[in-house]
Amino acid sequence: MRAHLARVDAVIVQAVIAGALSFSHLHDLAAAAGQDGWKAWAYPVSVDLLLVAAWRRMRQAQRAGQTAGGPRLWFLIALAASLGANVATAGLLDLDDVPAWLRVTVAGWPAVAFFGGTLLAHTPHIQEEPREQTASTTDTEAEPHPAPPVAVDVTDRHARPAPL
Template structure:
């Protein structure tokens, strides 16, 4: 009987790296926007969970031959939040002086994520 050896999967490695960097950027943006402590750590979890949940639901509906517009929309909303944080923390935004509209968006995210997840 041959032992099953795990094989190296560069896609998994890339996903872990991308996830870690995105998580860090979302945390940094939330913290800069006034969401300190545990709240700054919860933001990246919220965005990433919405991405995963929407992706899974979209794939399930596609496999069942059903339209997947709703899950696709929420996937794109979460992707925009992730991408926005990545870009904002790349030096394009002064993290010491986050504009009020962005603070409002960050503060409102939990409700948006809950709505999208349900």
Template sequence: MRSLPVRLDAVLVQALIAAALSFAHLHDLASAAGQDGWKAWAYPVSVDLLLVAAWRRLRSGGSKAGGWCWFLVALTASLGANVATAGLLDLDAVPAWLRILVAGWPAVAFLGGTLLAHGPHEEPQPHEEPEPVAAPAPELPTAATEPVPPSTTLVPPALVAHARKVADEHRARTGTPIDTSTLRARLGVPLPLAEAIAAQLT
């Protein structure tokens, strides 16, 4: 576990060395092609920025064709400068076609950077979900529908006997038969059970 930061640092140092060498090769080629002063230093920055912008387009899921096109253009410019400064080209006598390429690079890099920055991006397609189908509304009974008779509630005989005593006491005290609400309150039972008991008392 302790060796991981060392390996990460080694990779970073490797990348910095490679970037510095490529930067220097681009600078030397631009300088040999007649771009002196600050312009020679601007060329490697332009090439590297176009390379990074194209790589970001490829990683961001945008237009793959445009990203690959400008990535290969920038990579060719970087590799070409590295190969040209490896002794295969006399930097004291740069050919005219190479001077033309170096002089025209800013326009190419500007076009590529503009297209990468403001080109169309592919938007991820939303996941289409099937629309829920509404269930048909239940049919309501019409006026002509015959009413369903209430189900018969079984009442224990002992509860009916107790209810009859309560009803007799109520009649003796008030002179009137006990109603369902009073019977329900006196017995402490649900309304359907009280109605079933009252039906058996009649």
């Protein structure tokens, strides 16, 4: 009997590694900007949750055939925060001497993330387009409100319609 090993998807492994690194960079930047303890850990959580919420809303709107401008904007804002932290902690920024503008940006992030998350959460739920019906659906399932029958007189093919 062969032992079945779970197949690990390389894309998921890569995503977990990238997510952990990005999470760590956000934490390090927040800590360097004066947010210590649990607050430094809350920053990466807020960025990642905003990314996920915006992505889900974008996909939902796209599946429904609607534009996703608002969710796309919040996705790009959160992506910029994540990418900015990754670049800043790559040696381009002296983490022992963080500039004032970056301290202000980090301190202001919770309000921005709260605003974006609130807008995404309170956006009306978009109803997705119904999927194609399979052959197993019955006529009553396919058309819940059938049109009433129309009487057609086929006895006189040469009859002309009455003038209006």
